Amino acid sequence: VSSTLGANSYGKSGIRLFHVARDGDRHEVADLTVAVALEGDFETAHTVGDNAGILATDTMKNTVYAMARTHGVGEPEEFGLLLARHFLGAVAHVSRVRISIQQHVWERMSVGGHEHTHSFRKAGEEKRLAFVTATRASETVEAGVEDLVVLKTTGSAFTGYIRDPFTTLPETTDRIMATAIRAVWTLSRSDADHGSVFAAARTALLDVFADHPSESVQHTLYAMGDEVLNRCPDVTEVRFSLPNKHHLLANLAPFGLDNPNVVFVPTTEPYGLIEATVRRAE
Amino acid sequence: VSSTLGANSYGKSGIRLFHVARDGDRHEVADLTVAVALEGDFETAHTVGDNAGILATDTMKNTVYAMARTHGVGEPEEFGLLLARHFLGAVAHVSRVRISIQQHVWERMSVGGHEHTHSFRKAGEEKRLAFVTATRASETVEAGVEDLVVLKTTGSAFTGYIRDPFTTLPETTDRIMATAIRAVWTLSRSDADHGSVFAAARTALLDVFADHPSESVQHTLYAMGDEVLNRCPDVTEVRFSLPNKHHLLANLAPFGLDNPNVVFVPTTEPYGLIEATVRRAE
Amino acid sequence: VSSTLGANSYGKSGIRLFHVARDGDRHEVADLTVAVALEGDFETAHTVGDNAGILATDTMKNTVYAMARTHGVGEPEEFGLLLARHFLGAVAHVSRVRISIQQHVWERMSVGGHEHTHSFRKAGEEKRLAFVTATRASETVEAGVEDLVVLKTTGSAFTGYIRDPFTTLPETTDRIMATAIRAVWTLSRSDADHGSVFAAARTALLDVFADHPSESVQHTLYAMGDEVLNRCPDVTEVRFSLPNKHHLLANLAPFGLDNPNVVFVPTTEPYGLIEATVRRAE
């Protein structure tokens, strides 16, 4: 056959970058995993193996390190914009650049009650996210968080759902709810105060998770999205992916014991998966 | 604010199912991880916590096991269709069902030169994939493979690419090429002979990977897609995601040693990532 | 042949237990992964398939949940002792019980500046460890920490090592040092104040890591062990396993850029691995 090339992109993923900024003795660190992807006219590379228009992915990696040295890292959204603009400028036949950044979080240590100048502890699996998509006509910035694992031991119910022939789940007005929040929000402008927006949105997620009387994961999801939009005027929508990390009540009846929400069995498979977008109303 | 609910879905992921079929003493096994996702009118579940229209994800899990008992598993595409049709029938306000299946591959053992009736060895991380998306008006079946890890020690070059100020990669006419193939193809009809199509498509991928004189991952990708379309009339397009699993030539010059493609350093980060769709020409 | 059964044990691993304790509205959580292993006279189970002396591993799992309900969890060292004593009592021909506990760490959330009564955030991959080994004659308690990932951006050197024909590493008086601390200490008595010992030992590790002027990972290891022994009279020795999580200085010279410890490449493979025991001097 003679086939047609459809949508395509290529780039470098998993570029690990650790940047140290110094303000006198006080060091600030940024630990990123960066991915670069280019779209454009790369048809002959595919169809006849002509690499004349290909920027090597090794070059993309080098560029990330050089840019970090030249310009610093700052907020990941800003570093993403810097990179996206560079690659649009570097290769004329690139039509779209996508930069994806995960920022790994380190907490400054305290020693003897004082913040340490240069020692840090890794603060879990939570990642701050930044995505920049740029064409020659527009720039879109998204930001977010993933693997933000949270749990509440009460204040969560699940009742009133459909009972069909395959339904065995008992209703409950009091259960553990746990999830690993992945939330990505779209910004209305690329020059927002990204550090402040991120902090406000993340706090909104946590505040609502903790305090909202939940009837389901969907119910909590919507309330979190609504509050992010409420607190962050520069955010236009929030997309969520929330696994329901089930904690099953252990059945202790065979041993003559009750279990008033004391002993649970955390499970990893299977898991509920709730995904939705919450948008600012027109 | 008063926010709007956008696109949303929910369901159960990570449903682990192991099915044994018996033909006399000879046992056949199917080892699946199934995900169910429903779309439809679930707005009040999100906005006011009303679960009256919610089929519990625990019920979805139960249904998968019951369906496997009642109907068997067969080809994963067919089991996916069975499940999709069930859930459309079970909940009137569901508009779209997505079933995603990973089939884990077991190889029958041979003992003393004879195929064993009931003992199996896990054949790696490769997974057969099946995706069914069904609405009340249409059914789409996709199939594929992922984590099919392949490597060739010669027959791969990378030359003639852009040299910009950040390019340091030397050109090579002979390198190791390795990838973990993820390929998903779309079928033109849901009643194809799914077992045969899968086998033919997978063989096409492997044959081309092995024999195609490669100028780049893109070049190999296109050739693989073209050959799948060539051999499989029921396939309309193939989508690839191919990480370039770099094997770097070890620099032995400091020790007075040459290295004519003998000693390599496999690396995991960073990695090239090449993604494209190859479609049947009109 | 007629073979001999050597050292053997069996048990249940990966027992996931989540326990909620309530003090009025304020909830405390304990999230454990427990392993139980029994040694004793289990020879005929192996040699002739006689299970008459086997306590099923499923029963061990049930017992962990029942004990958690009956006695609570408390400090993991104490829960381990409780379990070990139970299994010694339950099966007469068991000679040794080993209980291994990983405690996953959750941090209480703060909302609006106040500690929340029942909402928690997972605080990373760090695990508190407790190991109890009990025979009918003795009990040994060990405690520790693993996956405590720390990094310092200065205050670490590596110079003066052997230069042989295969040495290419440049000396440095200022590098990043990063590791995932695994430290397990032995207690001189099983009735120590386990919560206090754990807190003091963990703080000693962090304080020394941060402030000690390091000539190597070995140098830091010894200083950390020495300080744990200094601060914790109930500890007799500390065993360390410290991967050297290398952060390589990016080579920016090809781009005409210097790199005065600003841009680093974190790597995962290969890694140095430094292991040693530090003991209280006689």
Next chain:
Amino acid sequence: VSSTLGANSYGKSGIRLFHVARDGDRHEVADLTVAVALEGDFETAHTVGDNAGILATDTMKNTVYAMARTHGVGEPEEFGLLLARHFLGAVAHVSRVRISIQQHVWERMSVGGHEHTHSFRKAGEEKRLAFVTATRASETVEAGVEDLVVLKTTGSAFTGYIRDPFTTLPETTDRIMATAIRAVWTLSRSDADHGSVFAAARTALLDVFADHPSESVQHTLYAMGDEVLNRCPDVTEVRFSLPNKHHLLANLAPFGLDNPNVVFVPTTEPYGLIEATVRRAE
């Protein structure tokens, strides 16, 4: 305090090595992860930060690559011996060297019914293992396999075990048995025909797993060890670590369905863990 340094070692882990050997057009590949650990007089490195006696772990890595170029890889046991002898020779105050090798398995592809000269497919997570421990007086070679995942759908029972107040598991005369075999055997001499021993031992494990009528994992373990010793005169003992990868019978009774060993739920947590050594009788 003034602490004492106890047992200690250091080295490089996770050294990834891919070696290509050529016999005309036909290529052979070896894909190894190597770890080097040295013991000896390294006290002052720990206590006062004196690195004069330290061979950098980076140098160990370089040495592995240089040795692979100079001598080839061959059987991993032999490559381990080569490395161990080198490091004993290179550093006078090293008293013991431990080399640990995982060999990742690649299968040669067949294209059009013929073995391909240079294309390979990764054959799963199974690893061949080789461990060499060498002092100035002795050499010990161990070999083995790990992550060899096997499953049988019948021919496995579990009955007659202790029933105590926490026992709920029903007895079964027919269940799925699945495990990931980790078996490490000790060789009586370092110059055995390592390729043949490995092949014979691995086949013995698989043959017995498949055909042995099993009363428990312990029962199968012993039979496998006995057969390895039977077929391999150069092996003196076999150490096993066998997780019981439980496949639970799905409870379909709530849906009015029976389940005569047809539908199972594979689980990962918790898991039984059976460990034992089987030795050649005197």
